[in-house]
Amino acid sequence: MLGVSRSGYYAWRERPESKRAKRRKRITKRIHQIFVKSRRLYGSPKITQILRQEGERVAQKTVAKIMRENQLRSRTVRKYKATTYSNHDYPVQENVLNQTFVAERPNQVYMADITYIPTDEGWVYLASLMDLYSRKIVGWRAGARMTKELCIRALEQAYERQDPTETVLHHSDRGSQYASHDYQDKLREYKMVGSMSRKGNYFDNACIESFHSIIKRELVYLEKFKTREQAIRRIFEYIEVWYNRERVHSSIGFLTPVEFERRYFHAIRAAAS
Helix, strand or coil: CCCCCHHHHHHHHHCCCCHHHHHHHHHHHHHHHHHHHCCCCCCHHHHHHHHHHCCCCCCHHHHHHHHHHCCCCCCCCCCCCCCCCCCCCCCCCCCCCCCCCCCCCCCCEEEEEEEEEEECCEEEEEEEEEECCCCCEEEEEEECCCCHHHHHHHHHHHHHHHCCCCCCEEEECCCHHHHCHHHHHHHHHCCCEEEECCCCCHHHHHHHHHHHHHHHHHCHHHCCCCCHHHHHHHHHHHHHHHHHHCCCEHHHCCECHHHHHHHHHHHHHHHHC
16 A cells, blocks of 8 residues: 555664664653753753763754654743832942953852742742852842841851952842941951942843842742742752752853852862962
C-alpha cells in the first residue's frame, strides 16, 4: 500500500541510527536535564548558552524547537510590582550612579530596594541589596512591616558578609526608609557614599528592580504562602541556594553570582602571586 518492498522495510528497520539522530537524542536528553535542574524556569536562551559552554554547537532555534516538541515550557509569569513611599521630608541624595550600571569589582556599587510578597497572613516585605558587579544578593531581610529597621538589618548583613575594604556607592530609590536619618547614619558609619534615583524614574534602580521582578516570576507567583514564616523560609532558599549559587545570569556571562565573584578574586590572587 505504501509502495515499499518487504526487504526495503526490514533494511530500513535494521539500519543503524545516524550520527545526526544520535546527537539530537543526546541534546534532547541534556535539555531535559538542564530544564529540570533550573526548576523548570529556564527558557531556550539560557539553555542554549549552557549547552554552548559545554561544547555543543547548537542554535537557539533548535533548542526552542526541541523544547516545544517535548512540552518544556518555562513556568514563569509576569505581574505588577509595587514601590516604596517617597513623599517625605527627609533630605534626598544626589543621583551619583545616574544609570551607569557597570562595576569593575565586587563591593563597588550596592543597589537597594524593597518589594511586597503576599501571604494568607498579610504582606511580607523584602529588603534586598545587590552587588552590581556580580549581581549577587549580598544582604536581605524579610518581615511583616516595611520599616527602616528592616532595611538597616539588610545593610548590616551585606556589610558583615562582604567586609568591603574600599568605598561602596550605595544606590536606592527615594523611599523614606533609605532617606531616614538612621539609615543615612549607618551609611556614614560604613563609609558608603549615598545615591538616590530621580523621583518617579524606575529605570534609575533597574538592576535591583529586575531582581525583585525575577523572584516574583520564579517563586512568588508560582506558590501560595499560608504564613509569613513559610514565605520567609522559601525566600531564604531561593536567594541563598538558587539565585546566588545555582541560577546563571546572562549579564555576567551565564555564570552564577557566587562563581563570577569567585573568579574575580581568584584572578586578583593569581596576579599578585
